[in-house]
Amino acid sequence: MADVSPFGICQHGDVRRHRRQHVSEHAVAVAAQRLEEGQVGLVATHQVAGGLDHAAQEGCRFHRRHLRWIRIEAHAQVRAVAGGGTPPLVHERHRAILGGHLAGIVHRTPGLRGSPLCRHTDAVSPGRERCYARHVRIDVVLLPALGNEPFAGVCVVVDALRATSTIATLIARGVAEVVVTATVDEARALKAERLPAHLLCGEEGGLPPEGFDYGNSPAEFSQLDLRDRRVILTTSNGTRALARAADASLVFTGSLLNRTTAAHVALGEALRRGLDVALLCAGTDYGRAFSLEDTAVCGAVIERMVAGHEGPLTELALTDSAMAAYRLWRSYTSPRLLLGESTHGQALARLGLAADLDFCAQLDVYPVAPRLHRGADGSLVIRAT
Template identity: 40%
Template structure:
């Protein structure tokens, strides 16, 4: 399998890959998995607040997401996987927008047809999904337009899993992430800028939740596209 990672959102995404896996481990792709695990029938990702509000109003959907780590005014839910894990969302539709993760997903979908959202909590499921393709682009959401330590680590963990499945033709950034993944997940995530930023807003416990490996078999997979939004559903791998 041909595998490459783009660790910085400032870098253009290359075309020519069969599938893309988007990673924003603290916290959007982790939370997305738990929203679908809680029973949400559809999860719509969009980049802008007003677009999210319009979509939610049109669909009678719940609004989830963050700006500056906290839920924007009028939102039903934040971007906390711990919060999402406690919910019963059976049959509900959720519209989600975050500072980095949802925008990364939209960006990936511009160049790749098959897209899923990966994290540490579903790394094994991400590997099993990706194993069905002959090439994979791993897209880090990053933080503030720059490389993020936590996303690079999670991508490395996924590359390590792919390496166990079969032979890889890995690019330099994928190999760099792989080396980083030899470290302890909890220590890396807590040391990252994203992890440290949750402390002043009282959400530091989310970091431990995001560091849990293979807690879920569910993977958010792209099922449809709308103007300004991507529609994800949960699939078990």
């Protein structure tokens, strides 16, 4: 029991408080995030718990050391509870076994869609409840092609140059809805056949296709009065990533322009609904190649999730890729250097679009969290909420 402690995450000044609160009490918290549906009612897979030891080292970076294996056993008690969402959440309780002894009770909450998720944990010494902890796993998916399972939980799609920066700008300027398409032809057909009043916007090789009302320039959109207008937007990488994420429980778009609001809304919904968070990089070269700026901007969003989280920081657990994205973001002394250093940023500058680099490098100018909705016909529609 004494060696088991919660997954740790920390920010400046908060480490010692949480160390005292959680670790010194040897509280047990079991992070059992991926129980399979078929294993309920049987002895389930091995799961892990994490520790906060040594968290004060190296300027309060994140640490998850001294973990121990926890075995999760099924438990008879299953109850339905009224959750924040629809349909109501279902709670199941399972035993967590450490070294042959009962280490805690795991509350398992299937997600609203997709694979079941488990994150509510009661930690108990045998026979007695000790503390209550709740975990949100924060992951960064570096390319849409990675991760062959459908996303569950809350997803934040990032195509910093320029699709999700454009979307933040459009929504902030009052656009009622943005219908996203993967190809220029699809956008033209949509305008001609079904949405004649929509503005036709987007890019092909970075520039506006012939006959389009506007390109994909957030700097240009920021100068327009777009109140209650509706927009069709076609982009290459951004649309692919949005389509990949569309079956998650909730999908938001993130960029430097709206990183704090996107971070707070996405994490707040994840905590409220008991879901994980996945930040999805659009990537370059049609989503096949790693993108420096998308990864670092995911780190910028994570930074605000951590800084803005009012509960115990032990509620957040970063994966390896989330940690790398956070550290990558923190390695830049200014967002302009990040965008100027990236291959895609340089390509935009070559096309004469350097003004968009400067525009997209602004932090938190738009307090919006644009949300993706999947239409009945499969269309991808983004609105303010």
